[in-house]
Amino acid sequence: MIVQWRDNKLEVVYCDSITKPLYTDMLKLTRQLVQRFHLCHLYVDSSASGIIHELKQGYNEYVPYEKLPADVLDRQIQSGCGEPLIVPIPFSTKGKSMLQHSYKILSKQMIRND
Numbered sequence: 001m002i003v004q005w006r007d008n009k010l011e012v013v014y015c016d017s018i019t020k021p022l023y024t025d026m027l028k029l030t031r032q033l034v035q036r037f038h039l040c041h042l043y044v045d046s047s048a049s050g051i052i053h054e055l056k057q058g059y060n061e062y063v064p065y066e067k068l069p070a071d072v073l074d075r076q077i078q079s080g081c082g083e084p085l086i087v088p089i090p091f092s093t094k095g096k097s098m099l100q101h102s103y104k105i106l107s108k109q110m111i112r113n114d
Contacts, residue, residue: 002037010105012113013037027054040081046088055086 002014061084
């Protein structure tokens with residue numbers, strides 16, 4: 001899913017569901033979407049370490065992200081369009097706050113899916 005903030009709403013610009021994807025196909029699709037939509041951040045579940053490492057290498061980013069302090073990762077998550085492109089999100093620790101934020105956006109009707 002690709003979203004953007006526009007006119008104080010979260011706008012879904014791309015969404016797809018892929019059944020039983022191959023690793024290489026997902027890497028290829030991800031690179032195509034980054035290029036097509038000129039993404040400034042790509043948030044990936046941090047448990048997908050293989051994909052994260054592969055993408056970070058491909059975009060010449062700091063690969064051993066697991067060694068970064070938690071506050072650095074938090075700044076990367078909340079930063080605007082800056083470095084890095086690939087941002088791992090630990091759903092195990094951030095999932096609850098992400099769900100709360102999603103609920104807030106939905107309840108205030110701040111989402112647009114045209």
